[in-house]
Amino acid sequence: MELDERAEDLASDLGVDKEEVKADLQNLVEYSVPLDEATQSLRRKYGDGSSGGSVTPSSKDVGEVSPDDGNVTVTGVVLTAGKRSIRYQGDDHVIVEGRFADDTGAIDYTAWEDFGLEPGDTITAGNAGVREWDGQPELNLGESTSLSVAEDAPAIDDELRAEIGGEAQLAALETGDRARTVEVAVLECERRTIDGRDGETDILSGVFGDESGRLPFTNWDPAPEIENGDAVRIENAYVQEFRGVPEVNVSEFSQVSTLEREVDVGAETTTMAVGEAVDTGGIYDVELVGNVIAIRDGSGLIQRCPECYRVIQKGQCRTHGEVDGVDDLRVKAILDDGTGALTVVLDDELTQQVYGGTLEDALEAAREAMDQEVVADEIRDRVVGREYRVRGHLSVDEYGANLDAESFAESEHDPEERARDFLEDHDGLATTAEVSR
Numbered sequence: 001m002e003l004d005e006r007a008e009d010l011a012s013d014l015g016v017d018k019e020e021v022k023a024d025l026q027n028l029v030e031y032s033v034p035l036d037e038a039t040q041s042l043r044r045k046y047g048d049g050s051s052g053g054s055v056t057p058s059s060k061d062v063g064e065v066s067p068d069d070g071n072v073t074v075t076g077v078v079l080t081a082g083k084r085s086i087r088y089q090g091d092d093h094v095i096v097e098g099r100f101a102d103d104t105g106a107i108d109y110t111a112w113e114d115f116g117l118e119p120g121d122t123i124t125a126g127n128a129g130v131r132e133w134d135g136q137p138e139l140n141l142g143e144s145t146s147l148s149v150a151e152d153a154p155a156i157d158d159e160l161r162a163e164i165g166g167e168a169q170l171a172a173l174e175t176g177d178r179a180r181t182v183e184v185a186v187l188e189c190e191r192r193t194i195d196g197r198d199g200e201t202d203i204l205s206g207v208f209g210d211e212s213g214r215l216p217f218t219n220w221d222p223a224p225e226i227e228n229g230d231a232v233r234i235e236n237a238y239v240q241e242f243r244g245v246p247e248v249n250v251s252e253f254s255q256v257s258t259l260e261r262e263v264d265v266g267a268e269t270t271t272m273a274v275g276e277a278v279d280t281g282g283i284y285d286v287e288l289v290g291n292v293i294a295i296r297d298g299s300g301l302i303q304r305c306p307e308c309y310r311v312i313q314k315g316q317c318r319t320h321g322e323v324d325g326v327d328d329l330r331v332k333a334i335l336d337d338g339t340g341a342l343t344v345v346l347d348d349e350l351t352q353q354v355y356g357g358t359l360e361d362a363l364e365a366a367r368e369a370m371d372q373e374v375v376a377d378e379i380r381d382r383v384v385g386r387e388y389r390v391r392g393h394l395s396v397d398e399y400g401a402n403l404d405a406e407s408f409a410e411s412e413h414d415p416e417e418r419a420r421d422f423l424e425d426h427d428g429l430a431t432t433a434e435v436s437r
């Protein structure tokens, strides 16, 4: 494997024991240090400042860089540059991340040294390492990389030029984005105390909105402007996935300032086909239209653990053992529009609406029938086969695609047309049986 070969090369270059080098490398890699950077760090540790006999890399177009390239020299424009702190082996390390482009394309980079990169700079990065991340090449600018101001600025296309500075609308943000600049309204904000890596610390979390949509955020170093609920401009935010949806992260390196203007939060939400929505891997605010083709087990009248609030079976919580369950209402409905299917989760309020009764009504019905399944059966009768317009937060993870509904309303589609669509989309009921298994 790669690590083994790397250890062998290093050991012979540096004249030290292979097993020792390998253990060191393994350790660094386990702390998510990229292999190239780990290698450089060990060269420093064992006292070899040079890049140890590696050949001078050839100049390449950004669009030509492949994960198989060891080292390259590239010339282009810095589109974004955002500082972020990471920790390995107990030490905080400030890195700079962003995107870099020439006239053939753009590439993500991580700088492990402070090169003073600024958006809009035209530079040549000599001997930049290439690593693979998520199947894509990325540049690693480390100790053995030389940076110089480039003479001839490549003519990057307008679309990439617009990326300089990282201005973005919330709807365009994706997990993995770095060094973004957004102008947002603070729609919800709460201060929480968490057990951070340096003990207890306060953070802010809530929801941002702009003309394009809404996204949840975490502010790791509470900014008064955000806590005040001002409309704010945030420079150098990054996007990370949290519970299956992208989340805006505002760190100690982000610049937060109050905006003079108002930010109109669009009431319009993105409407997507179910299959398309699932393919995005998670969206905070999305609207879908589809047919409810089944109600899943665990719907209707349910009991939750009083400790952890998870749904329990026969009075047993998987974590807390035998507990006195708390009654609640919930629906897990399978929504299908012919392009894909997902589970829509309705909370107690939305469940009361579709059930047409309160929790008390449900308990009474269950007592009368001596079976709490009658509640789920009633809901099934009311919703299966009908078309709904659903809005909420979609997460996609190992538990499947789940939409936490904020609204759930029958679609105003002509019933006959709806029935026809339903039959066309569903070859008999084969799809239903397959999905609900």
Ligand SMILES: [Zn+2]
Pocket: 305, 306, 307, 308, 309, 310, 317, 318, 319, 320, 321
């Ligand atoms: Zn529990």
